[in-house]
Amino acid sequence: MSHYLFIQSQDPFTEIHTHHQFALIGQLHDAGHQVVVLLVQNGVTPARRDAKSDLFDDIVRRGVTVRADHFALMQREIGDADLKDQIGVADMDLVIDAMLAGHKVIWH
Amino acid sequence: MSDTKTLTFAFMEPPFESERTVTFFRLLDAALERGAGVRVFAYEGAVALAFANQQPHGNAVHDRDSAEEDHPLTKDWIAALQEKARSKGIGFEWINCGLCVDERGVNDVIDGCGRGGPPDLWRYASDAHNTLTIGTR
Numbered sequence: 679m680s681h682y683l684f685i686q687s688q689d690p691f692t693e694i695h696t697h698h699q700f701a702l703i704g705q706l707h708d709a710g711h712q713v714v715v716l717l718v719q720n721g722v723t724p725a726r727r728d729a730k731s732d733l734f735d736d737i738v739r740r741g742v743t744v745r746a747d748h749f750a751l752m753q754r755e756i757g758d759a760d761l762k763d764q765i766g767v768a769d770m771d772l773v774i775d776a777m778l779a780g781h782k783v784i785w786h
Numbered sequence: 787m788s789d790t791k792t793l794t795f796a797f798m799e800p801p802f803e804s805e806r807t808v809t810f811f812r813l814l815d816a817a818l819e820r821g822a823g824v825r826v827f828a829y830e831g832a833v834a835l836a837f838a839n840q841q842p843h844g845n846a847v848h849d850r851d852s853a854e855e856d857h858p859l860t861k862d863w864i865a866a867l868q869e870k871a872r873s874k875g876i877g878f879e880w881i882n883c884g885l886c887v888d889e890r891g892v893n894d895v896i897d898g899c900g901r902g903g904p905p906d907l908w909r910y911a912s913d914a915h916n917t918l919t920i921g922t923r
Contacts, residue, residue, distance in 0.1 A: 685809075687805075687806065687809070718809055719805045719806070719809060720805075747809075749812065769816070770809075770812045770813050770815075770816035771816055771819075771820065773813055773816070773918075774793070774813070774816045774817050774819075774820045774822065775820070777793050777817075777822075777915070777916040777918060778791055778793070778820065778822060778915065778916070780915070780916060781916075783916065783918050785918065785919065785920045785921060
């Protein structure tokens with residue numbers, strides 16, 4: 679079992695590549711690997727409570743750990759209460775801690 | 787010092803074009819805050835991040851002069867990270883890909899940033915505890 683951290687900067691509303699990116703995330707999770715996703719930049723937009731993205735909502739439903747970058751949320755005036763219930767808030771420390779722990783960290 | 791882990795970052799985004807640049811610098815800062823040594827291999831447009839001749843400008847539309855506008859410059863961000871690393875006694879290295887520098891003409895870089903090539907990226911990645919490559923998209 680491996681540990682993966684995906685830094686998800688692309689959002690499913692404007693970036694076609696997210697289809698494959700989220701598919702990869704889901705497949706690694708289903709294969710039993712520990713997968714964490716940190717949403718950054720516009721990648722935080724599907725985390726809003728009423729945002730509709732089958733791609734994104736599916737990986738959340740399957741139990742992938744998803745965190746949204748506090749700075750990106752602030753820039754877009756998305757408060758903690760505006761997020762979907764399963765989404766936590768994090769910072770760049772999450773990435774550095776993963777790198778220092780030897781996890782596979784991948785930028786999307 | 788011998789317990790310090792070094793993280794390598796490969797980056798290719800030019801200054802002032804994308805939010806990725808801000809996220810990248812936040813990562814470097816977070817790494818130093820965690821006590822990790824940092825090595826950056828900058829290539830393609832990112833070789834301009836350390837360009838010594840960057841100049842701020844005012845904002846005539848909003849009637850602000852250069853001082854009031856306080857336009858951020860990436861060379862100053864790099865210098866600030868260098869100072870943070872020095873104060874913490876940890877390493878901070880920055881190498882620009884030489885071919886990318888030549889084609890863009892950004893040969894004048896701030897002190898502490900050097901010139902190299904792909905073998906340096908290989909060396910940085912081989913020696914690092916971990917490596918993150920940030921693509922342009």
